Amino acid sequence: MKIVHLCLSNFYIEGFGYQENIIPKYHKKFGHDVTIIASRFTYRKDNGEEDLAESGKYINSDGIKVIRIDYKNKWLGKINKKLKIYKDTYKLLEKEQPDLIFNHGIQFLDLIEVARYVEDNPHCKLIVDNHAAYINSGKNFISREILHKVIYKWAIQKSLPFIEKVFVLAPGCRKFVKDMYNISDEKMEYLYLGADTDKIDFENQDEIKMKIRKNLSILDDDFVIITGGKLSKRKNIKLLLNSMKKVDSNKLKLLIFGSFSDDIKQEMLSLIESDNRVNYIGWLSGEDVYDYYLASNAAVFPGSKSALWEQAICSGLPLICKRWDGMEYVDVGGNCLFLDGDNSHQLKENIKLLMDDKTLYENMEKVAKTKGYITFSYEKIARQAIRIN
Known part of the structure; x- marks a missing residue:
């Protein structure tokens, strides 16, 4: 056809x-x-x-x-x-x-x-x-x-x-x-939006995780959260960086990928520089994004909706994201914690909850890897679009 x-x-x-x-x-x-x-x-x-x-x-x-x-x-x-x-x-x-x-x-x-x-x-x-x-x-x-x-x-x-x-x-x-x-x-x-599941290499996740963490001087037992994309003011990265400072743990690490818009770039780079637990990766190819997801424990998106949300879910990551009316569908059965507004305290508490509550974390991860993967796979979505069964 x-x-x-x-x-x-x-x-x-x-x-x-x-x-x-x-x-x-x-x-x-x-x-x-x-x-x-x-x-x-x-x-x-x-x-x-x-x-x-x-x-x-x-x-x-x-x-x-x-x-x-x-x-x-x-x-x-x-x-x-x-x-x-x-x-x-x-x-x-x-x-x-x-x-x-x-x-x-x-x-x-x-x-x-x-x-x-x-x-x-x-x-x-x-x-x-x-x-x-x-x-x-x-x-x-x-x-x-x-x-x-x-x-x-x-x-x-x-x-x-x-x-x-x-x-x-x-x-x-x-x-x-x-x-x-x-x-x-x-x-x-x-x-729905989705993820290129061809690029998610669960089979070699341990090797990918070890390599990326070693390159960034991150320990295997560190708790790594990740965010990224086209980083405009609406993505609320400043809120995330300020919330990070309130979590008193050297085991917490943050990876940021993507490019900051010119109007906030210098301020964001200064905030990143002030916290040695934060790594700014810069721009990543679409394929590399999935590898960095596989090297992380959770994804955090405190601002406007992005296609990266579904990609993180398909990669098996629990999600902390801002609640937007009509966008709650990303929670397919317990894989998401939502933020109500620009609430730094709630964001800090949600990060700590994922770090401290192993049972909650494992349940969220399981939902992401099963229901999330099935729901947001672009292979399935592409077939749906043209009715190929």
């Missing part, structure tokens, strides 16, 4: 472990002919800031053809980032002749062009997903009442008759599309 993944509603970052990277990888692994058509919107690895990739075609590390396309009306300037009308979307689909289009995100006006292609080529099926929720979208009146409830809703409703399924990533995403675009429950289905 010929599958085209469209990444025109948002960014596409080559070499990352996001949904739009890993689901196409598995579709190709299953034997399908896969192409990714993406915007130029990406992020820099050194500071996590927005960037633009070059337009054009290339073959990525998974052997998948990627076509980067630009906006159609460049004279619109910054408005393009909201409207998202691209050059030759319809013509590219005509050239690729897909049997299935997986549209990542629905907040772009060229969704109408995609639906027009499906209308003209009824053999082709269109599935879409929604990543937007109240925690990341519709933050002000203009965005919520005009951009989403009028402009995007118009394009989505016009396209909806040609969409077979609207996948939503979480309960919060389901509520958002119902409120903003009036999409019915019957049209929706959950398709």
